[in-house]
Amino acid sequence: MNYLFDAFAWIFSPARLTGTLPLPVAIAQHVAFTFGSVAIAAVIAVPIGWLIGHTGKGREIAVFLSGAARALPALGLVVLLVMLFGVNLKTEAAVTVFVVLAIPSILAGAYAGVESIDRAVIDAGRAMGMTEWQILFRIEMPLGLSLLIGGFRSATLQVVATVTIAAYVGLGGLGFYLIQGLNLRDFSEILGASIVIVALALVLDGVFALLARFAVPRIDGPRRRSARVDITDAVRALQVSP
Template sequence: MNLFVDAFAWIFSPDRLTGSLPLPEAIAQHLAFTFGSVLLAALIAIPAGWAIGHTGRGREFAVALSGAARAIPTLGLVVLLYLLVGVVYKSQAAVVAFVILAIPSILAGAYAGFEAIDRSTISAARAVGMTGRQILWKVEVPLGLPLLIGGVRSATLQVVATVTIATYVGLGGLGFYIIQGIQLRDTAQILGASLLVVALALVLDGVFALLQRIVVPRGVAARSARPRAATRAATAS
């Protein structure tokens, strides 16, 4: 318990607002790496995933590519890119590694969202005269959005945890305090910085969980609520 008390005392110490890397700046750097990497990954993965889900072609390739990307050790990739591009582009090397880490989850969420749509819904849209573009934007994208947000949520949690290793190549973020704490053998600093990473992950997870519920179309939400209400009524009776 004293260790956690020391960790919280380290977090809220006035000293965290000064020094070579103040704590607010470290948090901002951590979030910047996270959101920047996830955004870049989304710009690549979402169009590709929607194309796969809409056309039904290329799924096997996407699954193989996602599996290969997940198998790459992120720290090894960061260090390799750092050695290849040099000190000047170390930030870019780290971002590329994080983008590669984030792509599989977003890609899977994008095409899985389309695949989960009942085919009768697509057939009904065609029957009323919708074009392929209209079906894409007015039917598939809205109905597939919850699973896409789920993929972005998963990618964000992976990246926010992995950004910590960026310190190994001289970048900032909360990992700076963890590495420094290991060098100084300061357990309170290591635990304090780790708790902040966990707190960031929990906050981001909560935000995306809420967003995932908000984007569910009203008709789908109402249809899902009716069976649950009927089950509760049957149980009560």
């Protein structure tokens, strides 16, 4: 219990605002690495996931590559890429690893969101004369958004935990305190930094949980007796929704 009190004392100590790496700066670095890597991964994975979900082709390859990426040892890969890229490009090497780790969850969320949509809704859209691009952007993307956000949620939590290894190659972040605490055998610093990382992960998890809750498009209107009419009304509502 004393370790826990010492950890919170370390977190809220005025000394955390000074020194080689102030705590707010370390948090900012950690968040920047996390969101930067997830954003790059999204640019790569989301279009591919939507394409797989819309066409139904390439799913097996995506699953295989996603599983292989999840199995990569992050720390070993960071060290390997730093050696290959050179010390001057160690930031790029670390971000590359974080992007590779984020891609599988986002890719899975993107194509699973599209695949989960009732085919009757897609058929109704085609019957109303919608093009394949209109079906993708007006039906599949809005209705699959909840699962896509779930993919972002999973990827962000994985990356925010893995970014701690950036400090191993001198890139800062909250992992700096873990490594420094291990070297100094300062258990209050190790536990304090761990608490901050967990708190940051919980905050991000809560944000994505709220986003997922409000991601499902609202389709207003009275209940119909015919399921086919319900589907048609849903497609029309998606066509005019912002």
